[in-house]
Amino acid sequence: xxxxxxxxxxxxxxxxxxxxxxxxxxxxxxxxxxxxxxxxxxxxxxxxxxxxxxxxxxxxxxxxxxxxxxxxxxxxxxxxxxxxxxxxxxxxxxxxxxxxxxxxxxxxxxxxxxxxxxxxxxxxxxxxxxxxxxxxxxxxxxxxxxxxxxxxxxxxxxxxxxxxxxxxxxxxxxxxxxxxxxxxxxxxxxxxxxxxxx
Numbered sequence: 394x395x396x397x398x399x400x401x402x403x404x405x406x407x408x409x410x411x412x413x414x415x416x417x418x419x420x421x422x423x424x425x426x427x428x429x430x431x432x433x434x435x436x437x438x439x440x441x442x443x444x445x446x447x448x449x450x451x452x453x454x455x456x457x458x459x460x461x462x463x464x465x466x467x468x469x470x471x472x473x474x475x476x477x478x479x480x481x482x483x484x485x486x487x488x489x490x491x492x493x494x495x496x497x498x499x500x501x502x503x504x505x506x507x508x509x510x511x512x513x514x515x516x517x518x519x520x521x522x523x524x525x526x527x528x529x530x531x532x533x534x535x536x537x538x539x540x541x542x543x544x545x546x547x548x549x550x551x552x553x554x555x556x557x558x559x560x561x562x563x564x565x566x567x568x569x570x571x572x573x574x575x576x577x578x579x580x581x582x583x584x585x586x587x588x589x590x591x
Contacts, residue, residue, distance in 0.1 A: 395441045396441055396442055396444060398441070399437075399438040399439070399440075399441035399442040400442045402438050403435075403438050403439065403442060406435075406539075407539050408435055408438075408439075408539045408540070408541065409539070409540055409541075410439050410442065410443065410540075410541055410542055411540050411541070411542040412542035412543055412544070413543075414443065414445070414543060415528070415530050415543060415546050417527065417528055417530075417546060418491075418495075418496075418497045418498070419488050419491050419492055419497065419498045419499070419525075419527045420498075420499060420500075420522075420527050420528045420529065420530045420546065421500050421502055421518050421521055421522045421525075421527060421528070421529045421530070422447070422499055422500060422501045422502065422529075422530050422532045422543070423502060423504050423518055423529060423530070423531050423532055423560075424436055424501050424502060424503045424504070424532050424534075425503070425504055425505060425531075425532070425533060425534075425564060425567070425569075425575075425578075426505070426533070426534065426564065426567060426568070426569030426572075426575040427503040427504075427505045427507075427508055427569065428508050428569035428570050428571040428572070428574040428575055429508060429569065429570035429571060430508070431570060432503075432508075432534055432569070432570070435534055435541060436501065436532070436534065436541070439541050445499060446468060446497065446499065447468050447499055447500075447501045448468040448469070448470050448498060448499060448500050448501065449468055449469060449470065449500070449501055449502075450469075450470050450472050450480070450484065450500070450502075451464065451469045451470070451471060451472065452471070452472055453471040453472060453473045455469070455471070456469060456471040470484065470487060470500070472484070480517060481517060481520045481521050481524055482524070484500065484521045484525070485521055485524040485525035487500075488500075488521075488525035488527050489525060500521070501532070502517065502518040502521075504517075504518050504578070505575070505576040506576075507576075508571075508574060509574055510573065510574050510575065510576050511576045512576070512579075513576070513579050513580055513581045513584075514576060514578055514579060514580055516580040516581065516582055519549055519553070519556070519580065522548075522549050523549035528546035528547060528548050529546070529547045529548075529549065530543050530544070530545075530546050530547075531543070531544035531545060531546075531547065531560065531563050531564070532544070533563075533564065533567045534567075534569070535566075535567045535568055536568050536569060536570045537568040544563050545559075545563070547559060547560065553580065553582060553583060554583050557578060557579065557580060557583060560578045561577070561578045561579075564578055
């Protein structure tokens with residue numbers, strides 16, 4: 394039923410999915426550009442239409458009774474901020490567990506972190522993928538063409554700047570609902586590395 398509802402919604406709104414699905418069963422999915430609340434709606438609709446179950450991160454307190462089970466059923470992954478292991482380590486461990494169990498785990502991360510323009514992306518997606526040894530898949534919504542899809546899979550390397558150059562090139566022609574709010578793909582660590590090298 395969800396797949397049917399999603400397909401009808403996308404057709405009526407004039408949106409369509411393009412490109413193949415990744416072969417990997419576990420990956421971090423960048424959700425960009427993220428400039429509107431509608432981004433979440435279209436992303437979920439496309440995931441439902443493709444039978445891809447997306448997961449997302451939330452603080453553990455959100456998953457307490459009585460509605461915690463509903464958030465988990467909707468793909469929520471509780472993160473314990475007070476735990477000794479940080480966010481990156483906790484999520485990487487979830488990926489390791491999924492790999493051991495042979496189950497799918499697609500973690501959607503809005504790397505911009507907000508719908509307003511900022512100076513940098515949050516780098517959590519990159520560090521999670523590197524530590525968990527899973528690819529980063531470049532997901533997108535292009536409002537100019539009303540198309541969404543999944544781009545190439547990027548395996549974080551020892552050269553963060555080179556990796557991010559590929560990310561920048563990919564998103565260069567993707568337009569969000571409000572292009573002026575889009576935060577260009579750049580990580581704080583890139584600037585810190587450049588200052589250290591200088």
